[in-house]
Amino acid sequence: MSTRENSEWTGIRGKIGAWLLDNPLRKRREARFLDLVLESIRGNETVLDVGAGSGFFSIPVAQKLKTGSVVCLDLSPEMLARLQKKVERLGLTDRVRIAQSEASSSGLPGESVDVVISNAVLHELPNPKAVLKEIARVLKPGGSVMIKDFNKDSLQGKIVSLFHHKDEQGPFTPNELKNCLTEMGLRDIKTIPIKGSFIATARK
Numbered sequence: 001m002s003t004r005e006n007s008e009w010t011g012i013r014g015k016i017g018a019w020l021l022d023n024p025l026r027k028r029r030e031a032r033f034l035d036l037v038l039e040s041i042r043g044n045e046t047v048l049d050v051g052a053g054s055g056f057f058s059i060p061v062a063q064k065l066k067t068g069s070v071v072c073l074d075l076s077p078e079m080l081a082r083l084q085k086k087v088e089r090l091g092l093t094d095r096v097r098i099a100q101s102e103a104s105s106s107g108l109p110g111e112s113v114d115v116v117i118s119n120a121v122l123h124e125l126p127n128p129k130a131v132l133k134e135i136a137r138v139l140k141p142g143g144s145v146m147i148k149d150f151n152k153d154s155l156q157g158k159i160v161s162l163f164h165h166k167d168e169q170g171p172f173t174p175n176e177l178k179n180c181l182t183e184m185g186l187r188d189i190k191t192i193p194i195k196g197s198f199i200a201t202a203r204k
């Protein structure tokens with residue numbers, strides 16, 4: 001189980017991880033997914049960022065929102081503390097809700113979210129299907145989901161698979177994730193390859 005006690009993102013590792021995830025060199029590598037996410041935001045949505053970390057994606061989403069809000073869900077208090085500081089510094093408190101929670105039990109009402117995003121989280125989960133089920137539950141009918149993670153078939157994915165924590169399921173192949181999203185009742189599923197990773201998009 002990924003819990004507060006054994007997560008690789010809590011305690012001192014969480015503090016260092018939160019700092020590393022703010023690395024500006026990520027901008028180029030993450031540009032494709034960030035562009036895709038931002039293109040899908042009109043300004044009035046409720047967005048859920050699953051495993052938001054220190055807000056690499058949540059902050060630009062919040063900056064694009066006019067009347068909506070972004071729920072930043074993560075189990076790591078250290079990640080969320082860094083995110084909270086950024087939110088305050090940038091004057092985004094009215095558009096950001098911080099939720100310290102397990103991704104499989106968000107506590108959000110069913111059919112309350114327009115857009116779910118998640119980057120580099122699924123491979124860390126002991127039970128990614130439970131999290132995908134939760135995503136499908138909280139999405140409004142017609143809502144969209146955009147997930148990016150390592151591709152098990154790529155060299156990077158194979159390295160991640162080799163070294164992942166014994167409780168983590170490791171990366172999916174695009175087809176495996178497609179099948180899981182179908183199982184959760186999602187439709188219009190597409191996968192887009194990116195070096196070492198892939199993006200999966202779907203609708204409820």
Ligand SMILES: C[S@@+](CC[C@H](N)C(=O)[O-])C[C@H]1O[C@@H](n2cnc3c(N)ncnc32)[C@H](O)[C@@H]1O
Nearest residue numbers: 002009051052053056074075076102103119120
């Ligand atoms: C690699 S980081 C990615 C953070 C962020 N999405 C980004 O791209 O900058 C993975 C994040 O997922 C969070 N996480 C891992 N397992 C989780 C779980 N079961 N529930 C909620 N968050 C989780 C970690 O705490 C960490 O912040």
